[in-house]
Amino acid sequence: MQTKSDILAAIGDTPLIRLARASDETGCTILGKAEFLNPGLSVKDRAALSIVRDAEAKGLIRPGGTIVEGTAGNTGIGLALVAAVRGYRTVIVIPETQSAEKKATLRLAGARLVEVPAVPFANPNNYVHAARRLAEKLAASEPAGAFFADQFDNVANRQAHVDTTGPEIFDQTGGAVDGFVCAAGTGGTLAGVAEALRARKPGVTIALSDPDGSALHAHYTIGTLKAEGSSITEGIGQGRITRNLEGFTPDVSFRIPDTEAVAIVFQLMREEGLSLGGSSGINVAGAIRLARHLGPGHTIVTILCDGAARYASKLFNAAFLRERGLPIPEWLGAETGELP
Ligand code: PMP
Numbered sequence: 304m305q306t307k308s309d310i311l312a313a314i315g316d317t318p319l320i321r322l323a324r325a326s327d328e329t330g331c332t333i334l335g336k337a338e339f340l341n342p343g344l345s346v347k348d349r350a351a352l353s354i355v356r357d358a359e360a361k362g363l364i365r366p367g368g369t370i371v372e373g374t375a376g377n378t379g380i381g382l383a384l385v386a387a388v389r390g391y392r393t394v395i396v397i398p399e400t401q402s403a404e405k406k407a408t409l410r411l412a413g414a415r416l417v418e419v420p421a422v423p424f425a426n427p428n429n430y431v432h433a434a435r436r437l438a439e440k441l442a443a444s445e446p447a448g449a450f451f452a453d454q455f456d457n458v459a460n461r462q463a464h465v466d467t468t469g470p471e472i473f474d475q476t477g478g479a480v481d482g483f484v485c486a487a488g489t490g491g492t493l494a495g496v497a498e499a500l501r502a503r504k505p506g507v508t509i510a511l512s513d514p515d516g517s518a519l520h521a522h523y524t525i526g527t528l529k530a531e532g533s534s535i536t537e538g539i540g541q542g543r544i545t546r547n548l549e550g551f552t553p554d555v556s557f558r559i560p561d562t563e564a565v566a567i568v569f570q571l572m573r574e575e576g577l578s579l580g581g582s583s584g585i586n587v588a589g590a591i592r593l594a595r596h597l598g599p600g601h602t603i604v605t606i607l608c609d610g611a612a613r614y615a616s617k618l619f620n621a622a623f624l625r626e627r628g629l630p631i632p633e634w635l636g637a638e639t640g641e642l643p
Contacts, residue, residue, distance in 0.1 A: 309388050314341055314348045315467045319475045319604065323575055325567075325591050330599030333590045335607040336472065339579065343380040343412070345609035346468075347454075347538075350491050351381030353463035354452050355389060366390050367447035373397075373434030375488070375538045376405030377609055378454050383412035394441070394449075396434035401537060404613045424542055431455060456546035460491035461498070468492065469499020472604050478503070481601040484510035484557075484589040485608075486539035486582055487519055490548035492606060497551060508597060510555040512589020512605075514582075518542045520558040534561050535617060535627060536581035538608070557592045559585045561629060567591075568611075568618065569632040578611040581618050 307313050317337045325333040338346035358364040369392045370382050379395035386393045393414040397406065398421035409416055419433050426432075434451065441449035454460050472480055483500055487493045497509040513520035515532030517540030522528045530542055541548070564584030571577040571587065583606070590605040597603070617623050621635045 310342050311352055311385060311388050314352050316471060317341065319472065320577070320607070322571070322577075322587060322590075324570060325587055325594070329591060329594035331594035331597070332602045333587070333594060334476070334602065334604045335577070335583070335587065335590075336468070336604060337607050339583075339607055339610040341381075343377070343384050344613070345377035345380065346492055346606055347377035348381040348384070349463040349467055350454060350460040350489070351378055351385045351452075353466070354454065354457055354459045355382070355385045355391075357457075357459035357462070358450050358452075359389070364391065364450040365447045368392070369394055369438075369441050369445050369447070369449040370452055371396070371434050371438035371441060371449055372452040372454060373429075373431040374454065376401050376409065376613070377538055378452070379409050379414055380405070380412050382452060383409065383414040387413055394437065396430045396437060398430050402614055402617055404615055405537075408613065454491070454547075455489045458546055460489055461495040461547040464492050464495025465498045468606075469496040470503075472496065473500060473503045476602055476604065479602045480504065480507060480604050482508040482510065482590075482593045482597055482603040483605070484512050484586065484593045484603065485606045486512050486514060486536075486585045486589070487517075487541055487548065488539045488582075490541065490545050490551065493553070494548055494551035497553070508554045508593065510557060510589060510593045510596075511553040512557050512559050512585050512592070514540045514564070514585050515558065515560055516540050519548075520556050523553055523556040532560075534581075534585075535623075535629070536561065536564065536585055537614070538580075539582045539585060555593065555596060557589050559588045559592075561627075563588045565618065565624070565629050569630070572611065573632065573634070577607065579607055580609040580611060580614050582609070583607045 341348040438451035514534035518528040518530040568584035
């Protein structure tokens with residue numbers, strides 16, 4: 304018998320896929336960790352499971368209790384599926400600007416949604432602060448209490464990647480990994496994988512690939528948290544040093560414009576059958592930059608965070624791309640419906 308005890312046992316152990324064009328053009332082996340194959344279809348299933356297990360171990364959550372989180376979507380989807388299996392309810396506070404697909408998926412996963420205006424972290428109405436306040440209110444009013452998952456500052460998030468993603472990458476490459484690069488939202492993936500790889504392979508190069516509009520690249524290169532521009536990517540970019548990023552420093556940092564990331568997303572879809580979201584484009588662009596930085600012959604790993612289906616109305620919508628001056632692939636540009 305080769306069965307899983309439940310769907311949560313299917314989280315992790317994702318394949319590492321060779322990215323042909325990126326590898327061929329750089330002379331490196333560039334590998335993408337296929338996190339879009341997790342049950343909730345993103346890398347955030349790992350953090351969700353780790354956060355709930357940690358809360359259970361610490362007695363912070365009771366059977367039938369409510370898990371509250373502020374999330375751009377993927378963490379909420381992960382939490383909703385973990386909560387369903389473990390017998391909790393989920394309430395998700397989400398900025399209203401997030402994609403309709405992610406909101407619909409959250410509802411399909413059984414989460415209750417509270418939409419709030421998208422305002423910066425410094426504003427008390429920011430979705431993270433709103434979620435914390437809602438958790439405090441529900442903790443008092445709900446019979447089984449409530450728990451604030453707090454993905455940005457709860458280091459059980461980073462620990463998921465110290466315990467699983469990082470060791471998987473080391474083992475799957477037979478220890479040959481020379482470089483790892485990804486973007487940071489909470490920073491859990493980047494700092495966690497870095498910790499696991501640095502412990503197993505001193506000398507491994509860890510890089511940040513930061514989208515426009517994020518303050519991290521400036522922080523790690525010139526020492527000030529300064530953000531410039533904006534990005535259509537979701538779930539990545541950060542304006543502060545979260546607790547998951549505390550104590551972490553990348554060896555190298557790249558700032559990636561959307562034009563570069565979006566072109567890579569379309570190339571991977573058209574030529575390599577990989578249907579990915581925007582943050583994966585930022586990550587693969589970062590892997591190509593890291594390959595050029597290290598030179599030919601190196602093995603570089605990055606994260607394929609989630610799939611294209613979550614962004615159909617944005618990243619895969621010709622009108623949306625045209626408005627923002629982004630490249631439109633020919634198969635999205637055909638609007639007349641006429642056959643050639
Ligand atoms: N890509 C996507 C699509 C995400 O939702 C997230 C999570 N916010 C990330 C990347 C970044 O992961 P992390 O929070 O571990 O930095």
